[in-house]
Amino acid sequence: MRCIFCKNPSSSSKSVEHVIPESLGNKRHVLPRGIVCDGCNNYFSRKVEKPFLDLPAVRQLRFQQDLESKRGNIPSISGLITPDIPALLTRYPKYDFTSVQVSEPNLAKILQAKEGTMLFPLAGDLPDTPVVSRFLAKIALEAMALRLVEFPEGVAYLCDEAQLDVLRDHARKGYVSSWPVHIRTIYHQDGKTFGPDGNAEQIVHEFDFLVTDQSEWFFVLAIFGVEFTINLGGPEISGYRRWLEQTGGISPLYTDRHGGLAAIPK
Ligand SMILES: [Zn+2]
Structure with a gap:
């Protein structure tokens, strides 16, 4: 058996390969071990999948769709409370809860303000x-x-x-x-x-x-x-x-x- 990427013998490889990363909700499309060798599997997760999953538009999608990483985390995204207060949004889907994190001086500002609107960032294309x-x-x-x-x-x-x-x-x-x-x-x-x-x-x-x-x-x-x-x-x-x-x-x-x-x- 050979790896479809590096063509090296792969019979001793131990990992299965997720065609689409698990962090995008894929549990179904999985290749049996050896089709992609452990070396290529490891390389892809670090150098190809991670950079894609970290793109702002993809982080936003994972946030909005509650897509957990292999470690069970959903990426936080930055938001803005009007007029100009940065906030960090974190999802806890198990509790159907989103936390909004701001710095202490900014919290004082928010408490003094009469009103404020939470803006989700536009991650872009x-x-x-x-x-x-x-x-x-x-x-x-x-x-x-x-x-x-x-x-x-x-x-x-x-x-x-x-x-x-x-x-x-x-x-x-x-x-x-x-x-x-x-x-x-x-x-x-x-x-x-x-x-x-x-x-x-x-x-x-x-x-x-x-x-x-x-x-x-x-x-x-x-x-x-x-x-x-x-x-x-x-x-x-x-x-x-x-x-x-x-x-x-x-x-x-x-x-x-x-x-x-x-x-x-x-
Ligand atoms: Zn390989």
């Missing part, structure tokens, strides 16, 4: 930087492995396919300084769908592959309604923009005009 594209590259290769995991020759194909080396190396080594990722919101972060039993369920994450008629391969991932798309073949996103124009902007996650499962070679 997700930046189109290597922090995001490496995170996507890692998830894309692992999502392929997830679909091939029952076919040992399929996983071996993933290791040996030279066309995937640039994606693999971007995730593992970050060689490409600018690998554009298409980012847009396709539904609200509290977006609901209806499960087979008719109950409303929140959509946490979903992903699929798109193969265009130009034979370009894209990986499309939605996390709490934010859609991320990366080209598996190289740092180029114009083919996806073209596809969106041709199909009226619908997410590939919600059409059947894509290759999907059937497109993955077995």
